[in-house]
Amino acid sequence: MLRIISGKVKGKKLATPRGKEIRPTPVRLRKRLFDILGYDIMDSHFLDGFAGTGAVGLEAYSLGAERVVFIESDPEAIKILRKNIERVGAPPNIRVIEAEFNMGVRKLYQEGEKFDFVFIDPPYDFLEKANPLKILYKKDVLEPEGLILFQKGCGQRIKKMFFEVVREIKEGKNCILFLRREG
Numbered sequence: 001m002l003r004i005i006s007g008k009v010k011g012k013k014l015a016t017p018r019g020k021e022i023r024p025t026p027v028r029l030r031k032r033l034f035d036i037l038g039y040d041i042m043d044s045h046f047l048d049g050f051a052g053t054g055a056v057g058l059e060a061y062s063l064g065a066e067r068v069v070f071i072e073s074d075p076e077a078i079k080i081l082r083k084n085i086e087r088v089g090a091p092p093n094i095r096v097i098e099a100e101f102n103m104g105v106r107k108l109y110q111e112g113e114k115f116d117f118v119f120i121d122p123p124y125d126f127l128e129k130a131n132p133l134k135i136l137y138k139k140d141v142l143e144p145e146g147l148i149l150f151q152k153g154c155g156q157r158i159k160k161m162f163f164e165v166v167r168e169i170k171e172g173k174n175c176i177l178f179l180r181r182e183g
Helices: 027-041 055-062 075-087 101-110 132-138
Strands: 045-049 067-072 094-098 115-120 142-153 164-171 174-180
Touching: 027 055, 027 115, 027 164, 027 174, 045 055, 045 101, 055 067, 055 075, 055 115, 067 075, 067 101, 075 094, 094 101, 101 132, 115 132, 132 142
Parallel strands: 045 067, 045 115, 067 094, 115 142
Antiparallel strands: 142 174, 164 174
16 A cells, blocks of 8 residues: 655555556655655645655655645556545645656746756666656756756666766665765
8 A cells, every 4th residue: 555654644555556567655755755755845845757656755845845736647647646636635736747757847938937946757678768857957947056856777778867966875776866966
């Protein structure tokens, strides 16, 4: 059972998908991520790209993020995501953009949105065809001191990072890279 692990809605159960198309970030990896981010998540603006169930963004909300935006394109995932947002009380500081990731980032860029944290967990086979870091580099939606939190398979190679790796955490077969603009 997937649930929020800490914060103001700790213990809330989240809807999960049937099958393996949507794979939520494992609980232990999510816990480690938010333990590292600590109080920095308070009052932050958090983008959850390739949102799936929304577990990561909803955890950020639970821990005090001021604003959370989700980008998701899969209709089944969007249904689950909206159900999970309802389960945590449908707060007005949460927004869902129903679009392919690059289009969603372009929209946020055009609106002048900036984020302290951008979490992306693209389907691992997607990384064989495209690099979601490229659009984040071109359409700068990251605050100057912001972090990209990029979940990938530990063995996966990314051709071009566009950002500097400042930390990496591993949990089983999953890794999260902490990326920051160079300089």
